Amino acid sequence: MSALFPRQRREVAPGAVHVPGWLDAEEQAALLAACRAWARPPAGLETVVLPSGGVMSVRSVSLGWTWQPYRYVRVTRDGTPVKPFPDWLGTIGRRAVAEAYGAGPGPDFAPDLALVNFYDDRARMGLHQDRYEAGDEPVVSLSLGDTCVFRLGNTETRTRPWTDVELESGDLFVFGGPSRFAFHGVPKTYPGTGPAELGLRGRLNVTIRVSGLAA
Numbered sequence: 001m002s003a004l005f006p007r008q009r010r011e012v013a014p015g016a017v018h019v020p021g022w023l024d025a026e027e028q029a030a031l032l033a034a035c036r037a038w039a040r041p042p043a044g045l046e047t048v049v050l051p052s053g054g055v056m057s058v059r060s061v062s063l064g065w066t067w068q069p070y071r072y073v074r075v076t077r078d079g080t081p082v083k084p085f086p087d088w089l090g091t092i093g094r095r096a097v098a099e100a101y102g103a104g105p106g107p108d109f110a111p112d113l114a115l116v117n118f119y120d121d122r123a124r125m126g127l128h129q130d131r132y133e134a135g136d137e138p139v140v141s142l143s144l145g146d147t148c149v150f151r152l153g154n155t156e157t158r159t160r161p162w163t164d165v166e167l168e169s170g171d172l173f174v175f176g177g178p179s180r181f182a183f184h185g186v187p188k189t190y191p192g193t194g195p196a197e198l199g200l201r202g203r204l205n206v207t208i209r210v211s212g213l214a215a
C-alpha cells in the first residue's frame with residue numbers, strides 16, 4: 001500500500017532513529033520464515049512468567065541468550081539450550097546501525113543476541129528499559145506484520161514525556177547513544193494492518209543486541 005504522504009526517516013530523539021520500510025517485501029518474507037523456524041520447539045516460542053506471577057502477553061523466542069527475569073541465561077524454560085544467534089542476523093544488525101547513524105558501525109558492533117516477540121491482537125508490552133545487556137551498544141529493532149504504536153519515553157521515568165511512533169511491517173528502529181536506556185513499550189497493535197502478502201496474523205518484533213556477556 002503506498003501512503004499518500006510517504007513516511008519519512010526521523011530521529012525521534014537523540015540516538016533513536018526510525019527508518020520506515022527498511023526491509024523490502026522479500027526481506028520481510030525471509031525474516032518471517034526464519035522466525036517461524038525459530039519458534040518451533042525445542043527452545044521455541046515461550047511465555048515469560050514474572051516472579052510477581054504476572055504473565056507477559058507477548059510470547060518470545062530468543063537467539064544466543066534468553067532473558068529470564070531478570071538476567072540473560074543460555075537455557076530456555078523448557079531446559080534446552082537457546083538457539084544460536086546466526087551470523088546473517090549480525091550482518092543485518094551492522095547494516096541497520098550504519099543506516100541509522102550514517103557512519104559505518106564500529107567494528108566492535110558484534111551482536112550476539114536477538115529477542116523475537118510475537119504479539120497477538122491483544123498483546124502489549126509495558127514501558128521498560130533494556131538494561132540487562134552488559135554494555136551500551138545500540139538496540140536494533142525490526143518489525144513485521146501488524147502496525148503498532150511504539151512508545152519511546154525518557155531515560156529517567158516511566159512517565160511522560162514520551163513520543164509515540166507507528167511501526168509498520170518492514171520498519172527499522174534503532175535506539176542507542178542518549179536513547180539507549182530510554183523507557184519504551186508497545187501500548188497497542190492494530191490488528192489486520194500487516195501487508196496481506198506477508199501472511200502473518202499479528203506482529204513480530206526482532207531486536208538484535210550486543211549482550212556484552214562472556215561467551
Ligand SMILES: O=C(O)CCC(=O)C(=O)O
Pocket residue numbers: 115117125130141150184185186205207
Ligand atoms: O516490540 C517492540 O517493538 C519492542 C520490544 C521490546 O521493547 C523488547 O523486546 O525489549
Ligand SMILES: [Fe+2]
Pocket residue numbers: 128129130184
Ligand atoms: Fe525493550
